[in-house]
Structures are given as C-alpha cells and as structure tokens.
Amino acid sequence: MEPETPAPDAHAAPALTPLPAPPPSKAWQRVLLARHAKRPHSLDYIERLFTHFHEIHGDRAFADDPAIVAGMGFFEERPLMVVAEQKGRDTKQKLLRNFGMPKPEGYRKALRVMQIAAKFGRPILTLLDTPGAYPGIDAEERGQAEAIARNLREMSRLPVPVICVVIGEGGSGGALALGVGNFVYMMENAVYSVISPESCAAIIYRDASRGEAAANALRLTAEDLLEFGLIDGIIPEPGEGAHTDPDAAAGALRETLRWALDQLTPLTGAQLVEHRYDKFRKMGNFFL
Amino acid sequence: MPWFRRDKPLAKGEEGEKHVRTEGLWLKCEGCRQIIWKKDLEANWNVCPKCGAHARIDAAARLKLLFDGPYEVLDANLCSSDPLGFVDAKPYAERLAATQAATGLSDALISAAGTLAGRRVHICAMEPKFIGGSMGCVVGEKITRAIERSLEQRVPLIVVSASGGARMQEGAISLMQMAKISAALMRLDEAKVPFLSVLTDPTTGGVTASFAMLGDLNIAEPKALIGFAGPRVIEQTIRQKLPDGFQRSEFLLQHGMLDAVVPRVRMKEYLANALTFFCGPVT
Ligand SMILES: [Zn+2]
Numbered sequence: 082m083e084p085e086t087p088a089p090d091a092h093a094a095p096a097l098t099p100l101p102a103p104p105p106s107k108a109w110q111r112v113l114l115a116r117h118a119k120r121p122h123s124l125d126y127i128e129r130l131f132t133h134f135h136e137i138h139g140d141r142a143f144a145d146d147p148a149i150v151a152g153m154g155f156f157e158e159r160p161l162m163v164v165a166e167q168k169g170r171d172t173k174q175k176l177l178r179n180f181g182m183p184k185p186e187g188y189r190k191a192l193r194v195m196q197i198a199a200k201f202g203r204p205i206l207t208l209l210d211t212p213g214a215y216p217g218i219d220a221e222e223r224g225q226a227e228a229i230a231r232n233l234r235e236m237s238r239l240p241v242p243v244i245c246v247v248i249g250e251g252g253s254g255g256a257l258a259l260g261v262g263n264f265v266y267m268m269e270n271a272v273y274s275v276i277s278p279e280s281c282a283a284i285i286y287r288d289a290s291r292g293e294a295a296a297n298a299l300r301l302t303a304e305d306l307l308e309f310g311l312i313d314g315i316i317p318e319p320g321e322g323a324h325t326d327p328d329a330a331a332g333a334l335r336e337t338l339r340w341a342l343d344q345l346t347p348l349t350g351a352q353l354v355e356h357r358y359d360k361f362r363k364m365g366n367f368f369l
Numbered sequence: 370m371p372w373f374r375r376d377k378p379l380a381k382g383e384e385g386e387k388h389v390r391t392e393g394l395w396l397k398c399e400g401c402r403q404i405i406w407k408k409d410l411e412a413n414w415n416v417c418p419k420c421g422a423h424a425r426i427d428a429a430a431r432l433k434l435l436f437d438g439p440y441e442v443l444d445a446n447l448c449s450s451d452p453l454g455f456v457d458a459k460p461y462a463e464r465l466a467a468t469q470a471a472t473g474l475s476d477a478l479i480s481a482a483g484t485l486a487g488r489r490v491h492i493c494a495m496e497p498k499f500i501g502g503s504m505g506c507v508v509g510e511k512i513t514r515a516i517e518r519s520l521e522q523r524v525p526l527i528v529v530s531a532s533g534g535a536r537m538q539e540g541a542i543s544l545m546q547m548a549k550i551s552a553a554l555m556r557l558d559e560a561k562v563p564f565l566s567v568l569t570d571p572t573t574g575g576v577t578a579s580f581a582m583l584g585d586l587n588i589a590e591p592k593a594l595i596g597f598a599g600p601r602v603i604e605q606t607i608r609q610k611l612p613d614g615f616q617r618s619e620f621l622l623q624h625g626m627l628d629a630v631v632p633r634v635r636m637k638e639y640l641a642n643a644l645t646f647f648c649g650p651v652t
Contacts, residue, residue, distance in 0.1 A: 214578075216598030216606050221616060224626045226577035226597035233551035234558070234583055253535075253544060254578045254597070261548050275544040275575070276537045280602070284537070285457035299540045300453045309452060311545050361552050362513070364545040365506035367452035 109293040111302050112278055114270040115249045119324035121331070122181075123150055123165035123208040126248065129331035130338070131156055131163065137194050139186075143223060146187030148179045148211070149259075151194040156206075156338060162198035164191045164259055165208035168249070181250075182215035185228035188258050192232050195239060204242035204342060207259040212277060214255030229258040236261035237358060240350025244341045246316065246334065247271040247303075248323075263357045264341045265311075267303035268330070269318040273311075274301035311364055398422055414633050423590050423633055425570060427472075428479040428494035431529050435492055435637050440483030443518075444511045448475045452506070453540050461538040464500065472499050476507035477532070480515045482524075486641035487651040489522075491515050494529040497571070503536035504576055509546025512580060516553040516564075525563040525644050530581040533599075534574015547579035554583050563647045565640055568595050568618070568627070586628040586643055589618035590636070595626075 105113065114120065127134055131154030138145040150167045153160065168181035183191075191207075198205045214225055236243060236259075245262035251273030267273060276284075278292035281299060300306075303315040316337050323330035345353065395404050400422025410417065414434055415424040432440060448469070455461040469475060477499035482491050493515050495502045512528060519526040535543035557564055566584030568577070570593035578597050581587070589595060596616040604611055614620050618630045631639045645651070 214597060216603045218603065218607065218611065218615065221596050221598065221603070222624050224582075224624070226595075227582040227626055229578040229597070230547075230551060230580070230582040233548050233579055234555045237548070237552035237555045238559070251541075254547060254575050257544055257548060258578075261552070273541050273544075275535045275540050281537055298453070298455055298457070299537070301541065306541055309540075309542055311541050358552050358556070361545065361549045364549055365509050365539075365542045367450045367506050367539075367542065368510070369448040369450050 106293060106297050108272075108296040108299070108302055108305075109278075111270050111272050112292070112296050114322045114324075115272045117322065117324050118170075120249055121323050121327040122170070123167045123210060123248065125327055126208060126331050126334060127152075127154065127163060127165065129328065130154075130335055131161070134163070137197070138190070140189035140193060142186065142189060144184075144186045146179075146184050146190055147177050148181055148183040148215070149187035149191050151190055153203075156342075157335075159342065160203050161342075162194060162203050162205045163208070164194055164205065166211040166256070166259065168210060179215060181211045182213060183211065183255060183258075184215050184217075184220045185223040185225050188214075188225075188228035188232050191259055192235055195236065195243075199239045199241050202241060204244070204345065205239065205262075206338065207243070207245045207262065209245060209247040209251050209256040209259055209273075210249035211252045211255045212250055213252035214258065229254050232258040233261055237361070238354055240354055242342065242345035242348070242353055243357065244338060244345070246337075247273050247312075248334075251301075252277065261357065261361065263345055263353060263360070264313045266314045266316050266337060266341075267306060267312050268316050268323060268334075269303055270322050271303060272296075272301040273303075273306055274299050309367075313360075399424075416633050421591070421632070423570065423592065425497055425531065426633075427498060428474070428496040428529075428531075431494040432479060432481050432483075432492060434633070435485055435527070435529075435640070436481070436483040437485065437487065438483070440481045440492075443480045443482060444514055445479075446475055447507045447511060449505050449507050449539065451538075452542055453538065455538040455540070457538070464538075468499055472496060474499055476505070476511070477502045477536075478508045478511050480511045482518070485527075485637065485644070488525070488641070488644055488648070490525050490527055490644070491519050492527045492529065495531045495576075497531040500536060500538075502530075502532035502571075502576075503534060503538075503543070504532060504546055505536035505539035505543045506546060508532075508536075509543070509549055512550050513553045516550070516557050519562050519564075520553075520557055520560055523560070523562055525565065525648065526557065527565045527567060527640060528580055528584075529567040529569060530572040530576050531569045532572060532574070532576040534576050534578075544575065547575045550580045551583060554580060563644060565643060567636065567640075569593050571595070573597070573599055582626070584628075585647070587626070588629050588631050588636070588639065589621065589627050590633055591618055591630055593618045595621050
C-alpha cells in the first residue's frame with residue numbers, strides 16, 4: 082500500500098513561489114475596505130453625530146423598509162433630517178436590513194421623509210451605503226425603477242440644503258436614489274460605481290472572480306470621482322480606515338457637515354435648487 | 370421579445386433553385402416560428418403579420434414611424450472621449466469606433482425635431498444595436514439638450530427607450546446621467562411641457578430607473594422586457610425560476626407601472642391623441 086503522504090523525494094524539483102502575491106490594487110483595497118465587516122455603518126455615524134434622533138417609518142403605501150433608516154435629529158443643535166442606507170452587522174441584523182439593499186418602499190419612505198423636511202425648511206443629510214437596490218421579484222413588482230427615478234427627479238427640486246455622503250459602498254442606482262445633493266462627498270475609502278466589480282467582471286471577462294481587474298477599470302475610488310467632477314470632496318479617514326477608529330471617522334464627517342451647512346444655510350430655496358441643478362447639469366462633458 | 374433571425378440556409382439539392390431565389394428574403398418569426406417574407410415584415414414595422422410579435426426596430430425606423438415626414442437630426446456628432454480609458458476584451462475606444470462605423474451613428478440615440486400628426490415635437494429614439502443601447506455621457510447629454518430645447522420652445526418631448534441601462538464603460542459618469550436627465554425633467558415638469566415616455570424591448574437598469582419611468586405617460590409596446598434588475602441577476606439572487614411573463618409590458622401594466630400597452634402600429638395615433646388632450650388641437 083502507498084503511504085497517504087508520500088515521503089519527500091530528495092530528487093523532486095522543489096516548488097517555489099518566485100514572488101510574493103502582489104498586494105491588491107488601490108481600487109480593490111478600497112472595495113474591500115468599503116465592505117469591511119467592522120466598517121462604521123449609518124447608525125454608527127448617526128449615534129455619534131446627532132442628539133435626540135427619532136426614527137420615522139414607512140412609505141404610507143406598502144411597508145417600512147429597514148434597509149433605509151430615516152429620522153429627525155439635531156446636529157450641534159441644528160435640526161437635520163437624516164435618510165440613510167443601513168447594513169447589518171451580525172447575521173440577524175444583516176437579514177433584517179436585507180444586506181443594505183433597499184426595496185421600492187425604502188426609496189418611497191426616503192422621499193416622503195425628505196418632503197417633510199422640505200415642507201418645514203429643514204436641511205437633509207443622506208448617507209449612502211448599499212451594494213445596490215434589491216434585485217428581487219417583489220421589488221420589481223412594486224416598481225423599483227419607478228421609485229428610484231422619482232427620487233432622482235424629486236430630490237432635484239427640494240428647496241432645502243441636501244448633503245450626501247457615500248460612507249461605504251455607493252452601489253449604482255440604489256445609492257444614487259439618495260444621492261442628488263448640493264454637496265456630495267465620499268469617505269476616503271468609499272467606492273461609488275455604476276456596477277459592482279463582480280458583476281462587471283462577469284460581463285467583460287465572463288468570470289465574476291476577476292472583480293479586482295474590473296474595479297481597476299471602473300475608476301470607482303473617491304479620487305477618481307473627484308477627478309471626473311462627480312463629487313465635491315473627500316472626507317479623510319483615520320489610520321488604516323474608518324473601522325480602526327469610528328470616533329475619528331465620525332469627527333471628520335462632523336467637520337465636513339458643519340462646513341457644508343454653513344455654506345448652504347444662507348441660500349434661498351430657489352438658490353439651492355439652482356445650485357444643485359447646475360452641478361449635475363455639468364456632469365459628463367467628455368466629448369471628442 | 371423575439372428578434373427576427375434569418376433561418377438556416379436550405380440544404381443544396383432538391384430546393385437549390387428556390388434557395389438561390391429567396392436567400393435573405395425571408396425570416397423566421399421567433400414568436401410563432403413561421404416563415405415570413407422580409408418585405409411583408411418590414412412593411413409592417415417589424416411586427417409579425419401572423420402572430421403580432423414585435424421584433425426590434427432601429428432608431429431611424431422608429432423616427433420614420435412617428436414623424437409625418439422629414440425631420441431634423443440634432444447633436445448628431447457628439448462623441449464620447451472614453452474618459453475612463455476603459456479596456457475589456459477590446460479597448461472601449463475601438464469598440465466605439467467599430468460601432469459608429471457599423472451603425473452610422475455617433476452613439477446610442479438619435480435626437481430629432483419634426484412634426485407628429487401636424488404638431489411640432491422633439492423625439493429621442495434609442496438605438497438598441499449601439500452597445501446594447503446603453504447610456505453614457507453622449508446619450509445623457511443629448512437627452513438633456515432635447516429637454517432644454519423642449520423647455521425653451523415649449524415643444525412636447527417623446528423619448529423612445531431601448532436600452533440595457535447605464536454604460537459600464539463610462540463608469541460613474543454614466544450613472545450620473547440618470548440624475549442629470551431626471552433633474553432636467555423636473556424643469557420640464559414645472560413648466561408643464563408634456564413628456565411622453567415610450568418603453569420598448571428592452572428597457573432596463575438605469576434607463577428605466579430614470580427618464581423612462583418619468584413620463585407624464587409611460588407607454589410600452591407589447592411584451593417588451595422592462596425592469597430595473599435584469600432577469601438573470603434576479604434569478605441568481607433569489608435562486609428560483611422567474612414566473613412566466615415576468616418583467617414584460619403586460620406584467621408592468623397589471624402592477625400599475627404603465628399607463629398603457631400600445632401596439633407599434635397604433636403608437637403614433639396614441640401619442641397624437643395624448644398630445645391633443647394635453648395641449649389642445651394643432652393650430
Ligand atoms: Zn410571428
């Protein structure tokens with residue numbers, strides 16, 4: 082009988098690795114950080130930045146979507162409406178939050194809440210963090226596309242300051258549905274993309290495992306989006322990423338939010354709408 | 370929704386003579402599997418005369434279907450500069466150049482002005498053969514400019530969608546076109562200038578999730594695939610078979626997402642009637 086583990090053969094060629102595996106590309110590192118298991122989620126920021134935060138639930142038509150958290154809070158004593166995509170931390174929470182993938186009722190709740198803010202002249206902060214809008218039978222039946230489309234149009238006419246921050250994954254239309262703001266920021270290690278790197282790889286390489294190559298091609302880092310004129314600024318993260326010091330990450334967000342509110346608060350409703358329109362109107366002038 | 374495909378050429382021999390005579394003149398309908406004379410099909414705007422299946426038509430045919438006669442093409446030379454320097458199986462710049470040569474279009478949409486039942490209208494028709502009708506910065510800009518012209522001139526706008534969604538080769542720039550167009554539609558809405566959205570096979574992704582669902586009326590052709598997520602993505606996510614007719618026009622109508630499903634040959638009449646209702650008779 083053969084031994085299960087053959088004895089090392091002194092004459093066999095040794096198997097060596099000529100170089101260590103290359104470190105992940107910057108874009109791929111960002112994708113991994115944006116999805117990091119310990120990365121601060123929306124509620125981690127909300128509890129650090131707001132006092133007297135009270136949630137507002139439901140779309141008044143079908144359901145309350147736990148993948149979007151909306152509510153009233155006070156930021157340094159200023160009233161502020163918050164609408165945020167929320168991922169879960171443990172398995173139970175992940176399932177409850179549907180892994181941060183909103184359904185139409187989530188987007189409709191978001192719009193309802195933003196329109197309450199508009200009615201009472203309160204500024205709005207949105208936090209974007211989703212792999213994408215939920216792709217399911219029920220979401221399609223209830224008009225996922227219509228819900229996102231309506232938010233894009235209606236956010237563009239909100240007569241109050243709208244500040245958007247991509248805190249983790251900016252997953253395509255599912256993130257943009259909360260992303261039409263006067264100022265749109267990305268946390269340093271956040272990503273914002275038209276398609277997930279894995280889905281892109283499945284299309285262009287017919288191999289979903291080549292996400293890293295697709296991530297490089299998609300130009301989805303905060304620096305890329307700033308370069309293309311699609312965001313207004315990058316919020317620095319502490320150390321190796323926001324998860325290493327959530328308090329410091331929240332502190333950086335606080336500084337930016339204060340700055341943004343100071344800039345936008347003096348403007349009239351009409352000026353705010355015009356400013357937001359003008360910004361998006363200029364996006365994508367890349368012609369021969 | 371079926372494409373019309375040319376059937377396999379006949380075997381040489383017994384029908385050899387017929388083969389020579391008819392090659393390229395007949396097609397097989399993917400709806401009813403019957404053989405149809407290509408001329409009959411084209412005369413019927415690619416709607417099968419036997420079963421009524423709507424095969425895709427290109428943007429130029431669409432404009433011919435809707436306009437009364439000659440029309441003016443606008444922003445025809447707007448070309449993407451490939452801002453990402455995107456490379457997949459081949460560089461995006463090469464893919465663009467090849468598609469431009471094959472279609473004679475600069476990108477996946479024709480923007481045009483003319484008259485429909487005697488009324489001046491702007492029509493944007495998407496070209497499904499141009500990289501899947503996908504929306505990058507050129508499609509985004511052309512639609513936005515058409516909206517702006519409609520706003521300035523108070524001329525109704527019709528957009529005929531046929532698109533797989535945002536164009537991944539232009540990354541987040543494509544994504545932001547959804548917001549840009551939707552914001553421009555907000556202005557058109559405030560000015561009370563009509564916007565009619567016509568959804569044809571296929572209308573999915575970021576096109577459905579922006580202008581295609583924002584019409585004063587959203588009207589679809591029969592059995593068009595319309596949705597946010599593609600059927601394969603949904604199947605992979607939920608790991609079950611999708612029900613028959615899922616994400617087809619009739620399914621959306623049933624779920625309250627469309628105002629009407631209108632056959633291609635009746636579309637012009639439907640649009641003309643809606644515009645008369647909204648704007649009054651042509652003066
Ligand atoms: Zn047929």
